[in-house]
Amino acid sequence: MQTIILAVALVSSIAWTNAAQGPLLLPAQESLAKIQRHGYVPFKRHIPSNLNLRGGGKGNVLITGGAGYIGTHCAVTLQEAGYTVMILDNFSNSCKKSIERVGEITGKSIEKVFDVDIRDKAALDKVFKENKVDAVIHCAGLKAVGESVREPIAYYENNFVGALNLIKAMSAAGCKKIVFSSSATVYGNPAKVPITEDFPLQCTNPYGRTKFFIEEMLRDVANADPEWKVINLRYFNPVGAHSSGKIGEDPSGIPNNLMPYVTKVAIGKLEKLTVFGDDYDTPDGTGVRDYIHVMDLAKGHVAAVDKLFSIEGEVVYNLGTGHGYSVLDMVKAMKEASGREVPYVIGPRRSGDVPTCYADAAKAKQELHWEAKLGVKEMCQDAWNWQCKNPNGYREEAELAGAKK
Incomplete structure (x- = not known):
C-alpha cells in the first residue's frame, strides 16, 4: 500500500515529481480520500502565478516611463518588494542618471533599460519578444493639464496611441497584466467630495480625456479577453521625494506642477510663484487638491501589482490621502519645511483646472491593504531635501555649463 505524506507549505500547497508525469502539485486543502482516488492534482492548476520558480523573486515588471518621477519611485519599491524591474523610456523628459x-x-542596479518611444510599435514588439515580462506598470505619457489644452493632438498621439501600441505588443507576447497610471482628472469637476471610484467621469481637459480613453480601452480589452488583468490607478497629486534625496521630481524647463515650482522659488532658482486663481469657492479662494507623498503612491503600485495575480478583469482604485489642501496651504507648509520665504502673485485661473478634488481611498485600503501614511509635513521636507541636494535636478553644473556653450 502506497504511503502518502502531506506537508503544508506557506503557499498552502506542496510540489513533487512523478517520473512519468513530470512536476505535480498536491494542494493542502484536498482531502486524503480524493488524493488516494485520483493520485494527484495537476501542478499547473494550483501554483500561485506570481511565484517565479525559475530563480527567486516575484517576477519581472516592466515600467514604461520608468526613468521619470513616478517610475523611479515605483522601481525602488518594486525592487525592495522582491520584483525584478525593467525600464522602458524615451528620455524626452527624463535622464538615465535617475535609473x-x-x-x-x-x-541593485536595473540591468535592462530600453531606450524606446511607446509610439514606436516595432520597437515595443522587439522588447516583448526578446524579454520575459510578467506584468507592466504603464507610467509613460505627457501629463501637463495646461499644455494639453494648448497641444491636444500631441497628448492624444503620445498618451492614447502610445497606450494602444503597448497593449498590442503585450497581447502579441502573451503578457496580459497591466497597472495603468490613470489620474483623478477623469472625474472633472465633481459635484461633491470626497470622490469615490463610482463617481461620474466628466473630464474637463485633453489630458484627462486621454486617461479616460485609455481606461475605457483597457476595460474593453479585459471584457473581451478574460486572460487580461487590469488595474487602473487614479492618482491624485503626487509630491515629495525619496527620503534619501537621491530621486525626486525633475521637470524640464519651467515646472507645470505646484511643488517643484514652490521649491525652486524657495531655493532662489525662480523669482516667484504664480497662483492660478484666488476666487474659487474654497476656504482661501485657491484650488484644493489631495496631495499624496510619492513614496506612498509607489507602495500603492506594489500593492496593485501583487493584486494583479488574483483579480478577474478590470478594477479601479483611487490613490490619495482623503484630505484636501489649498495652494496657499502648501506654500505655507513649504515655508515651514525650508525656513525660506516663498513669494507669490495671484494670476488668472488656468484653463482646465477644477476648484476642489480629493479622494475617498477606502476601496484601496480594503482590497489592496494600502493607505497613505505620510503627511504634508513629510511631503514638503522630502521635496526640500531633494531640491537642496540636487539644485539642478539630475544635471551636474558641468553639464549645464556645456549646454550653454
Whole structure:
C-alpha cells in the first residue's frame, strides 16, 4: 500500500515529481480520500502565478516611463518588494542618471533599460519578444493639464496611441497584466467630495480625456479577453521625494506642477510663484487638491501589482490621502519645511483646472491593504531635501555649463 505524506507549505500547497508525469502539485486543502482516488492534482492548476520558480523573486515588471518621477519611485519599491524591474523610456523628459540613482538606493542596479518611444510599435514588439515580462506598470505619457489644452493632438498621439501600441505588443507576447497610471482628472469637476471610484467621469481637459480613453480601452480589452488583468490607478497629486534625496521630481524647463515650482522659488532658482486663481469657492479662494507623498503612491503600485495575480478583469482604485489642501496651504507648509520665504502673485485661473478634488481611498485600503501614511509635513521636507541636494535636478553644473556653450 502506497504511503502518502502531506506537508503544508506557506503557499498552502506542496510540489513533487512523478517520473512519468513530470512536476505535480498536491494542494493542502484536498482531502486524503480524493488524493488516494485520483493520485494527484495537476501542478499547473494550483501554483500561485506570481511565484517565479525559475530563480527567486516575484517576477519581472516592466515600467514604461520608468526613468521619470513616478517610475523611479515605483522601481525602488518594486525592487525592495522582491520584483525584478525593467525600464522602458524615451528620455524626452527624463535622464538615465535617475535609473542609476535607483540602484544606489536599493543596492541593485536595473540591468535592462530600453531606450524606446511607446509610439514606436516595432520597437515595443522587439522588447516583448526578446524579454520575459510578467506584468507592466504603464507610467509613460505627457501629463501637463495646461499644455494639453494648448497641444491636444500631441497628448492624444503620445498618451492614447502610445497606450494602444503597448497593449498590442503585450497581447502579441502573451503578457496580459497591466497597472495603468490613470489620474483623478477623469472625474472633472465633481459635484461633491470626497470622490469615490463610482463617481461620474466628466473630464474637463485633453489630458484627462486621454486617461479616460485609455481606461475605457483597457476595460474593453479585459471584457473581451478574460486572460487580461487590469488595474487602473487614479492618482491624485503626487509630491515629495525619496527620503534619501537621491530621486525626486525633475521637470524640464519651467515646472507645470505646484511643488517643484514652490521649491525652486524657495531655493532662489525662480523669482516667484504664480497662483492660478484666488476666487474659487474654497476656504482661501485657491484650488484644493489631495496631495499624496510619492513614496506612498509607489507602495500603492506594489500593492496593485501583487493584486494583479488574483483579480478577474478590470478594477479601479483611487490613490490619495482623503484630505484636501489649498495652494496657499502648501506654500505655507513649504515655508515651514525650508525656513525660506516663498513669494507669490495671484494670476488668472488656468484653463482646465477644477476648484476642489480629493479622494475617498477606502476601496484601496480594503482590497489592496494600502493607505497613505505620510503627511504634508513629510511631503514638503522630502521635496526640500531633494531640491537642496540636487539644485539642478539630475544635471551636474558641468553639464549645464556645456549646454550653454
